[in-house]
Amino acid sequence: MPEDQNSVLSLMVNHHALLEMLFFIAKDDAISKSDRAKETISAFRWEYEKHMFAEENVIFNFLQWNYPDVYQLTLRLTNEHESIRHLLDKIESELPNVSENDLTVLSSLLSGHRKDEETNLYPMVDKELPENQRKRIIERINGVAPINNFVK
Ligand SMILES: [Fe+2]
Ligand SMILES: [Fe+2]
Numbered sequence: 001m002p003e004d005q006n007s008v009l010s011l012m013v014n015h016h017a018l019l020e021m022l023f024f025i026a027k028d029d030a031i032s033k034s035d036r037a038k039e040t041i042s043a044f045r046w047e048y049e050k051h052m053f054a055e056e057n058v059i060f061n062f063l064q065w066n067y068p069d070v071y072q073l074t075l076r077l078t079n080e081h082e083s084i085r086h087l088l089d090k091i092e093s094e095l096p097n098v099s100e101n102d103l104t105v106l107s108s109l110l111s112g113h114r115k116d117e118e119t120n121l122y123p124m125v126d127k128e129l130p131e132n133q134r135k136r137i138i139e140r141i142n143g144v145a146p147i148n149n150f151v152k
Helices: 008-031 037-066 068-094 100-128 131-144
Strands: none
Touching: 008 037, 008 100, 008 131, 037 068, 037 100, 037 131, 068 100, 100 131
């Protein structure tokens, strides 16, 4: 794994850490029926939607085009994105009476998904793609979902 500025894994680990923090806050607010639950769930969703858009449109598409073998992996991850979106729809529509079970299911879906990407997807991207292509991917991800405001 290259620990340079063009490591896609390093960037996405930072993304995932930020998203996990935002989800932790939103989940806590939803369970305690805090007045700000709607706002903190929305803040998580906004960042997560941008993250999924970047993954699907910058990374998955690019990989499928160049490496047909990764199709099953990107298909699985895209299907999980859909499950995450549906659960978020349900949770948001049921506020303030959110099902704790839905939040628990979402929490484990998010952590399994994160582990799958950090173990199976991003190390491969860093290993397989030349530096100029990784650089372009990172520029595009930063264009869609910059995290400079959150992570220095
Ligand atoms: Fe993802
Ligand atoms: Fe991700």
